[in-house]
Structure formats: structure tokens, C-alpha cells
Amino acid sequence: MYNKEMQHLGEERSVIRELFDYGSLRKQAVGSENVFDFSIGNPSVPAPAFVQEEIRRLIDTVPPEALHGYTPAAGAPEARKAVADYIEREFGAPMSEDLVYMTCGASASLAIITAALYEEGDEFVVLAPFFPEYRVFVEGAGATLVVAPTDERFHPDFHALEQVITRRTKAVILNSPNNPTGAVISGEELKTLAVLLEKKSAEKGEPIFLIADEPYRELVYGVTVPFPMNYYRDTVVCYSFSKSLSLAGERIGYVAVSPKCREAKSLFAAVCGAGRRLGYVCAPALFQRVCAAALGRVSDVGKYRENRDILYDFLTKTGYECMPPEGAFYLFVKALEPDAVAFSERAKKHELLLVPSDSFGVTGYVRISYCVSRATIERSLPAFRDLYEEYHPRSC
Numbered sequence: 001m002y003n004k005e006m007q008h009l010g011e012e013r014s015v016i017r018e019l020f021d022y023g024s025l026r027k028q029a030v031g032s033e034n035v036f037d038f039s040i041g042n043p044s045v046p047a048p049a050f051v052q053e054e055i056r057r058l059i060d061t062v063p064p065e066a067l068h069g070y071t072p073a074a075g076a077p078e079a080r081k082a083v084a085d086y087i088e089r090e091f092g093a094p095m096s097e098d099l100v101y102m103t104c105g106a107s108a109s110l111a112i113i114t115a116a117l118y119e120e121g122d123e124f125v126v127l128a129p130f131f132p133e134y135r136v137f138v139e140g141a142g143a144t145l146v147v148a149p150t151d152e153r154f155h156p157d158f159h160a161l162e163q164v165i166t167r168r169t170k171a172v173i174l175n176s177p178n179n180p181t182g183a184v185i186s187g188e189e190l191k192t193l194a195v196l197l198e199k200k201s202a203e204k205g206e207p208i209f210l211i212a213d214e215p216y217r218e219l220v221y222g223v224t225v226p227f228p229m230n231y232y233r234d235t236v237v238c239y240s241f242s243k244s245l246s247l248a249g250e251r252i253g254y255v256a257v258s259p260k261c262r263e264a265k266s267l268f269a270a271v272c273g274a275g276r277r278l279g280y281v282c283a284p285a286l287f288q289r290v291c292a293a294a295l296g297r298v299s300d301v302g303k304y305r306e307n308r309d310i311l312y313d314f315l316t317k318t319g320y321e322c323m324p325p326e327g328a329f330y331l332f333v334k335a336l337e338p339d340a341v342a343f344s345e346r347a348k349k350h351e352l353l354l355v356p357s358d359s360f361g362v363t364g365y366v367r368i369s370y371c372v373s374r375a376t377i378e379r380s381l382p383a384f385r386d387l388y389e390e391y392h393p394r395s396c
């Protein structure tokens with residue numbers, strides 16, 4: 001009668017959403033100031049003032065039928081050109097507007113590129129821990145998700161990666177800055193990855209693609225994020241303005257196919273075909289214009305940095321173990337017992353909503369989204385201390 005797989009996907013509860021819903025109920029019960037909801041990655045810092053001004057300017061100056069009408073499926077020509085120019089200017093990478101496809105955010109970019117690349121029997125490699133929706137996009141395209149472990153700093157373990165990349169591998173998906181760990185891949189690591197992918201592509205006799213999922217590119221703390229197209233030719237960047245401009249609900253991003261990709265034009269045609277098949281008629285027209293004008297602008301990352309510093313210092317001084325995140329707005333903290341789900345349940349008793357790591361493909365950690373108000377961070381500290389002392393009672 002209908003598709004059971006879709007029913008399952010629709011009914012399957014996302015752990016993150018479940019915690020978020022639980023948090024809403026708790027806020028009603030005990031007051032929102034007493035619940036420390038670190039479950040969801042919704043930007044807490046407003047979009048730069050320029051974004052609001054540009055929206056107003058466009059509404060006041062562009063006739064509504066032009067402003068809100070369809071754009072070409074791949075995007076408004078001016079928006080595609082602005083993105084291509086920005087990539088050339090900012091990263092010194094050659095880029096053509098003909099290879100930029102405007103999308104409804106990184107989720108759409110990923111669904112589109114996996115569908116565009118997939119051929120029967122293909123595998124897509126991800127590095128654990130990974131954004132849980134990768135499984136949905138990869139399996140939705142018909143492919144198999146293959147998971148490679150990372151090292152103790154959550155950086156690529158090239159030996160492990162080498163083991164899982166085979167002739168069946170169509171692409172490796174790389175997310176830096178990373179959700180959920182905050183790790184940022186270095187230029188040296190990208191070089192090593194490029195050498196490995198070149199070697200494996202030569203063995204396969206076909207390119208193995210690098211899909212760079214980059215919604216957090218600008219959210220970094222004292223490091224720069226190397227641009228993958230400058231390291232590996234067969235690279236496709238999936239970008240989103242959700243986090244950099246705090247526009248998560250407006251659904252806007254792009255796919256950029258490197259002009260150095262083998263058969264780049266044909267791959268871009270497949271991107272257009274996948275967008276068509278998936279029903280993405282065009283990306284939101286107003287926000288194509290807004291983002292084209294706002295390229296290079298970023299929400300106030302300083303606010304995330306303050307939250308990160310307060311929380312990281314307090315947690316590590318208390319005795320929690322975690323790597324200092326270099327980017328994004330997540331802390332990935334070792335659970336105080338092996339079962340992260342049980343730990344997350346115990347944290348709830350202290351009104352702390354922490355996402356267990358199992359859905360990210362690793363066990364024994366929790367993710368803390370510190371894109372919350374400074375007040376929430378500060379009020380949560382005693383709860384983190386009480387939780388720690390529950391596991392490590394102080395001897396009198």
C-alpha cells in the first residue's frame with residue numbers, strides 16, 4: 001500500500017529530537033531557566049545585521065513577482081556567479097559558476113550528490129563519529145555506508161581508512177569542522193588523504209570522490225580550515241549557510257563541483273538530474289539573493305567561543321575528559337560510564353540534556369551543543385559538577 005522503509009524512517013525517533021521534545025516538556029514543568037538543553041545544533045547567535053538589512057532592501061526594491069518567483073533549477077545566475085567568484089577569491093581555487101548548484105542547505109546538497117554519484121554496488125565511506133543523517137542520504141541513494149574509525153583525537157586514521165576504501169568505494173565524506181567532535185582537519189592531513197585517494201582511484205581505474213561537507217567552515221577558534229579542492233582534484237563541496245549566517249530554518253546552501261574533477265560537466269549534469277529527481281525545483285529565491293550578497297560574512301563566532309571556553313575549562317577541571325574543539329559548536333565528552341545512553345539518562349536527573357554518541361557511530365561519549373545562551377552555560381555548571389560527583393563521590 002505504501003513504502004514501509006519510508007514509514008520506518010518517519011517513525012524512527014531521532015535521539016536528538018527525542019531529547020529536545022523531552023526538554024520542552026521539562027521546561028514547562030520546572031521553568032525553562034532550570035533545564036540545560038544541549039541537544040540540538042540550532043544557532044543561538046543571530047544572523048549578522050547585514051542579513052536583515054538585505055532582506056528589507058530586497059523586499060523594498062525588487063518587485064515581489066520577481067523576488068519570490070522560480071529561479072532556474074540550478075539557481076539564480078547572479079547567485080551562482082557570486083558563489084563561484086567567492087570561492088576563487090577566498091580560497092584561490094578555480095571555480096566556474098556553471099558548476100555551482102544552489103540547494104536547500106547541506107542536507108539537500110548531500111542527498112543530491114549521493115544520488116548523483118551512485119551506481120549499483122557503490123559504497124560511501126564516512127569517518128566515525130559522523131553526522132547521523134549521512135546514513136539516510138547514502139542508503140536513500142541505494143548505496144552502502146561504510147564506517148572508518150578515527151584516532152584518539154577523532155582525526156583520520158589513515159591506516160584504518162586505507163583498509164575500508166576498495167574498488168566499491170564511490171566517495172569519502174569528510175566533515176571538517178566536525179559535528180560532533182569539533183575537530184578540524186589540517187592541510188597535512190588533507191595532503192595524506194589526497195595521496196591515498198589518488199592511489200585508490202588508480203587501483204580502481206576510476207575516480208574516488210571526496211565529498212567535503214562544510215556547514216561549519218567559518219565557525220573556528222584560532223585555526224583555518226584548508227580548502228579541500230586545493231588538495232584533491234575529484235572534490236565536491238557541500239556547503240550551507242545554516243550555521244555561518246544562522247539561517248538554519250531558511251534552507252539555503254550549495255553544491256560546488258571542482259572544475260578539476262574528471263568529467264566535471266557530466267557530474268554537474270548528474271547533480272542537476274538528482275536535484276530534479278528529488279523534487280528540488282530550486283533553492284529559496286529570496287535567500288539565494290541574500291546569501292549571494294552576504295558571502296564572507298559570519299555570525300558572531302566570539303559568542304560560541306566564550307561558551308566553548310567556559311564549558312571546556314569547567315568540565316576538564318572537574319574531571320571530565322574531552323578534546324578542545326577547534327571548530328563547530330559541539331563538545332564531545334567521554335561519558336562517565338561505558339553506556340552513553342545510561343549516562344545521558346542519569347544526566348537528565350540533573351536537567352542536563354546530552355546526546356549519547358551511539359547514533360554518531362561510536363560508543364561511550366555524549367555530545368554537548370553549546371550553541372545556547374551564555375546564561376544557560378553558566379547555570380548548568382553546578383549540574384555538571386553534581387553529575388560528576390555522583391560517579392566520583394568526594395570522600396569526607
Ligand code: PLP
Nearest residue numbers: 041105106107131175179240242
Ligand atoms: N552536515 C552536518 C555535519 C551537520 O551538522 C548538519 C546540520 O546540523 C548538516 C550537514 C545539515 O545542515 P543543513 O541545515 O544545511 O541542512
